[in-house]
Amino acid sequence: MPERADLERRTTKLLRRLIRFDTVNPPGNEAPAQEWLRGLLEAAGFDCELLAAVEGRPNLLARIRAASDGPRLCLLGHVDTVLADPSEWSVDPWSGELRDRCVWGRGAVDMKSQVAAEAAAAIALAEEGWRPAAGELLLTFTADEETGASIGADWLCREHPERVRCDLVVNEGAGERIDYAGRRVYGVCVAEKGVFRFTLTTEGRAGHASLPRVGDNALAKMAPLLTALRDRHPPYQLTPEPEHLLGALGLDSADPGAALREIESQEPALATMVEPMLGVSLTPTIMRAGDKINVIPSQAQLKVDCRVPPGLGKDEVRDAVRAVLGEDGYRLEFDEGVTGNRSPVETPLMESIRRFVDREDPGATVAPVVMPGFSDSNWWRRAFPECVVYGFFPQRAMNAYETMPLVHGADERIPVEDLGLAASFYSELIVETLG
Numbered sequence: 001m002p003e004r005a006d007l008e009r010r011t012t013k014l015l016r017r018l019i020r021f022d023t024v025n026p027p028g029n030e031a032p033a034q035e036w037l038r039g040l041l042e043a044a045g046f047d048c049e050l051l052a053a054v055e056g057r058p059n060l061l062a063r064i065r066a067a068s069d070g071p072r073l074c075l076l077g078h079v080d081t082v083l084a085d086p087s088e089w090s091v092d093p094w095s096g097e098l099r100d101r102c103v104w105g106r107g108a109v110d111m112k113s114q115v116a117a118e119a120a121a122a123i124a125l126a127e128e129g130w131r132p133a134a135g136e137l138l139l140t141f142t143a144d145e146e147t148g149a150s151i152g153a154d155w156l157c158r159e160h161p162e163r164v165r166c167d168l169v170v171n172e173g174a175g176e177r178i179d180y181a182g183r184r185v186y187g188v189c190v191a192e193k194g195v196f197r198f199t200l201t202t203e204g205r206a207g208h209a210s211l212p213r214v215g216d217n218a219l220a221k222m223a224p225l226l227t228a229l230r231d232r233h234p235p236y237q238l239t240p241e242p243e244h245l246l247g248a249l250g251l252d253s254a255d256p257g258a259a260l261r262e263i264e265s266q267e268p269a270l271a272t273m274v275e276p277m278l279g280v281s282l283t284p285t286i287m288r289a290g291d292k293i294n295v296i297p298s299q300a301q302l303k304v305d306c307r308v309p310p311g312l313g314k315d316e317v318r319d320a321v322r323a324v325l326g327e328d329g330y331r332l333e334f335d336e337g338v339t340g341n342r343s344p345v346e347t348p349l350m351e352s353i354r355r356f357v358d359r360e361d362p363g364a365t366v367a368p369v370v371m372p373g374f375s376d377s378n379w380w381r382r383a384f385p386e387c388v389v390y391g392f393f394p395q396r397a398m399n400a401y402e403t404m405p406l407v408h409g410a411d412e413r414i415p416v417e418d419l420g421l422a423a424s425f426y427s428e429l430i431v432e433t434l435g
């Protein structure tokens with residue numbers, strides 16, 4: 001088994017170089033980063049292929065197979081990032097600078113750090129001569145996660161299912177230490193919410209703007225809807241994952257609203273994380289009305305970003321909207337709908353994670369969480385229903401409250417200590433699963 005210090009050094013070096021490849025998506029331009037990773041993995045003995053739906057934007061698959069059958073373990077990651085505005089940062093976002101024992105740059109958390117830790121663990125093992133006793137280790141580094149994965153994970157799972165079919169997948173989504181009321185809990189992302197964005201329309205009657213009462217202003221009819229969306233929330237629905245999580249935090253899950261108020265009073269940042277797990281969320285983001293300054297608008301439209309617990313769909317969204325806005329005064333049309341999905345909570349993979357956390361941080365516990373957003377995990381669960389897909393990147397030096405604002409934010413950075421911790425987890429998991 002590779003030493004922690006060696007893994008920390010390898011992962012830090014890999015991450016600093018990866019950050020220096022600008023993979024801001026759009027346009028992505030992932031090819032140089034992917035070709036560089038392929039070179040490292042091939043040199044260590046991996047069979048590699050670059051599969052691209054679009055020129056210049058390949059996905060990388062790197063595998064080592066045993067002669068005998070066994071589980072296929074996939075370590076997953078995406079190499080594209082969101083944009084960064086250098087004027088908001090204390091360092092160049094594409095420098096990979098090492099400062100205060102942290103690696104800084106866009107992707108340091110989401111998620112070049114995990115790509116680096118997975119690659120470093122696999123390369124270190126292969127260089128020591130490790131080969132799986134049974135089954136296969138597959139590293140999958142995708143393009144295009146940040147803008148919908150239509151040429152990344154979604155495409156791979158649709159067009160090349162035989163190449164990426166797996167029994168176990170470890171992806172992004174959770175793993176930072178959650179501190180609450182003297183407890184330390186490490187989240188494992190076992191589910192992701194679905195996305196059911198919709199448009200609310202209000203109708204009125206046009207007229208000259210110099211005579212306010214001559215028409216019927218559709219824009220003004222948005223005011224009570226916006227106020228209700230700010231002040232109210234749909235009823236909480238307890239699904240198995242938040243039920244486990246509330247238990248791990250020492251809270252009574254029978255009344256999720258009361259549990260949430262208790263969290264809010266102790267640790268508001270945690271309430272921000274937990275509330276979206278408890279039901280449908282409704283976030284208005286774009287509003288349009290009127291084309292001319294002197295015409296009372298006869299129609300206004302409000303776009304709402306709506307995230308839905310795994311397995312639920314349009315009916316539950318309509319119920320949630322009625323609970324917040326009432327029955328009348330608007331029209332609702334769906335713009336897109338992707339159902340969220342989940343993996344079981346109790347599996348051998350969860351046991352492996354629990355054993356790792358027990359060794360690393362005795363007294364801490366592990367609990368399932370639901371990702372409020374969306375990641376590549378969804379595509380694997382959808383394409384391969386038997387596959388167990390979790391998000392886990394353990395972080396102890398920097399906790400969840402410190403990490404959360406850095407995702408897609410300014411001064412994104414990660415402690416090198418956590419890079420070593422994560423790479424140790426991946427190398428131990430590989431050996432434990434594949435022999």
Ligand SMILES: [Zn+2]
Nearest residue numbers: 110111145172
């Ligand atoms: Zn990500």
